[in-house]
Amino acid sequence: MSTLTVSARWTFRLHRWAVVVWAVLVVSIGGLLLWTAGPLADEADRSWRQAEACSKLSRCMVDMGMFQAMYGFMTAAVVLLPILVAAWAGATLTARELESGTALIAWTQGVTPVRWLAVRLALPAGVLTVSATLLVVLHRYAWAAPEDRTGPYSRWWEPFTFHANGPTTVTACLTALAAGALTGLLVRRTLPALGITVAASAVLLGGAHWLMPHLQTPVTEVAPFRNGYPGLFTGVELSYGLVTRTGAHIPTPECRATSGDACLRLYEQRGGTGFYNSYHPESHYWPLQLTTSALLLVVTALLTVACFAVLRRRTG
Known part of the structure; x- marks a missing residue:
């Protein structure tokens, strides 16, 4: 039996409870997303049609169901997965083994430090990639499930929906894993790490979310005053304001007038x-997703290289 196989089995034994908890979490979120995409989405569609049908009545009460609340809760759960990964990786992946001396025992049993670290990064990375991808697919299915998209549903550009619907969540999990491993190697104490x-x-x-809109060239539209702001609340916005006679773009001046005409005169x-x-616009969704994911992968690669550099310095 190769030392790589031994190291992989030892890693699984040390972190088996983390694997069990992660599996339960993924299955739970996945099941709730399927429930949201099925019965809850159907109920939301029926309720929205009823609300439209009775909107002209003086009194109209319609139960909109649980879709929006459950969708929001599941979206937050998917987006916050990288933080959970970071907490686990920082506390147990490397720091706890270094603090308890388990890593030193492994290194004296024929497992080199480099191989020890490679296994601890590769196995979780594979599990995270598969499980996070599954949850992203299920979330996108739940988001698109309501047939009538004119209802009060989340738009593609809303931050949590944007990330939960694409590969940025998967790559964010990998970045969190590498960050946790590096912190554990540097700090070597569980709670501080x-x-x-x-x-x-x-x-x-x-920071990646803040940079995301600037990784692609935006669309800039101009309209006369009577048409209002063009394309407002239809995509990921960078800036909006006034166009001057010279063609310059400036922020909209503050206007406290009581009428729109008075503001236009100002x-x-x-x-x-x-x-x-x-x-x-929506056509930029995948370019934004892919460029942000590529940025996170570069950061992950740099953090991984730093992990091996720190380990080599510590172990000689």
Whole structure:
């Protein structure tokens, strides 16, 4: 039996409870997403049609069901998975074994430090990739389940829906795994590594979300004042405001007037000729997803290289 197989089995034995908890979590979220996509989505469609039919009545009460609440809860659960991965990786993947001396015992049993770390990164990475991909597919199915998309359903550009529907959640899990492993190697104490990893992962993933709209060239549309802001609330927005006579784009001046006409006169006095909006339409969804995922994979690769560099320095 090869040392690689021995190391893989030993890793599974050490972290078997984490595997069990993760499996229960994935199955639970997946089952609830299927329930949301099935009976709850059907109920939401019927309720929305009833609401439209009785909207002209003076009194109209319609039970909209549990779809929106359950969808929001499941979306948050999927998006927050990387933080859970970061907490586990920072607390137990490397820090606990170094703190307890388990890693040193493994290294004296024919498992090299490099192979020890490679197994601890590769096995969780494979499990995370498969399970997170499954949950993303199920979430996208639940999001698209209601037939009548004119209802009060989540739009594709809403931050949690955007990430839960695409590969950025999968790559974020891998980034959190690498960040946790590196923190454990540097700190080598369970509780401090847990807190540092969660904070660092939140900063990394928040930074990726902030950079996401800037990784692709946005669409900029201009419209006269009477048409309002073009394309507002239809995509991922970067900026909007006034277009001046010189063609410059400036923020919309503050207007406390009680009428829209008074505000328009104020805008014209400031040199405005119309409104502009820079945003990403729905056609940019996959380019934004893929570029953000590529960025997270680069960060993951850098963190992984740093893990091996730190381990080599610590073990000689």
